[in-house]
Amino acid sequence: MSESWTVELPGERMLLREPGPADEAALLKLFEECEDWFTAATGLPSAPGDVQSLYYALPEGADPGAKVLLLVERGGEVGGLVDAVRDWPEPGAVAVGVFLLAPWARGRGLGRAVAESLLARGASRVTATVPAGWTAGERFLERLGFTLQAPEGALRRAEWLRET
Numbered sequence: 001m002s003e004s005w006t007v008e009l010p011g012e013r014m015l016l017r018e019p020g021p022a023d024e025a026a027l028l029k030l031f032e033e034c035e036d037w038f039t040a041a042t043g044l045p046s047a048p049g050d051v052q053s054l055y056y057a058l059p060e061g062a063d064p065g066a067k068v069l070l071l072v073e074r075g076g077e078v079g080g081l082v083d084a085v086r087d088w089p090e091p092g093a094v095a096v097g098v099f100l101l102a103p104w105a106r107g108r109g110l111g112r113a114v115a116e117s118l119l120a121r122g123a124s125r126v127t128a129t130v131p132a133g134w135t136a137g138e139r140f141l142e143r144l145g146f147t148l149q150a151p152e153g154a155l156r157r158a159e160w161l162r163e164t
Contacts, residue, residue: 003070007113014110015073016082016117023071026078027051033102041131054083059095062088072101072114079105082118092124099128099137106136115144119162126162 004017019027031038031046038046058067062085072080083098101111119126128146130137138148146162 003068005117007072007110007117009109009113012074014079014114016070016114017073019069019071023078024051026071027054027081030078030081030100030102033104034100036103037100037131037134040134054081054098057083057097059085059088059097062095072105072110074105078102079110080114082114084118086123089127090125094118094123094126096126096128111140112144115140119144124163128162 004015007014007016028048028051031050035045038044038050054069055067058064066086066088068082068084068086070082070084071078072082080101081098082096082100084094084096086094088095099111099115105111126146127149128141130141141162144162
């Protein structure tokens with residue numbers, strides 16, 4: 001079953017939808033545009049294999065059927081991606097692994113509108129990971145009511161939590 005819905009912003013409408021095979025080129029372009037995030041997260045720019053691994057990457061013990069990928073699209077142009085797993089690490093929870101916005105889509109309230117739309121869907125607990133030191137992501141999550149749960153130290157990604 002395919003999921004899609006719209007998110008309204010002043011003067012524009014964004015579509016959230018599941019990606020299909022025809023979206024590979026758009027995802028490659030998004031990943032190239034977001035080189036800053038990939039470098040912060042992995043130490044390297046994105047590579048073509050990152051799009052393929054997106055479909056299969058799961059936390060240990062997660063059900064592959066619980067994987068959710070959503071594109072954020074405006075007028076046919078992909079401007080973002082959300083990668084999440086439902087019912088992990090416990091029933092009713094959602095773990096967000098990637099919440100990525102193209103540079104042209106940042107700083108306009110789009111991320112907040114998308115996140116609030118997703119948070120309103122009823123998860124009891126939401127965890128999100130952010131590359132350690134990715135200040136924009138940390139501030140974004142703090143404004144949404146998340147709190148840091150894992151020490152940064154040697155971790156590549158810090159975990160943030162929001163109980164609803």
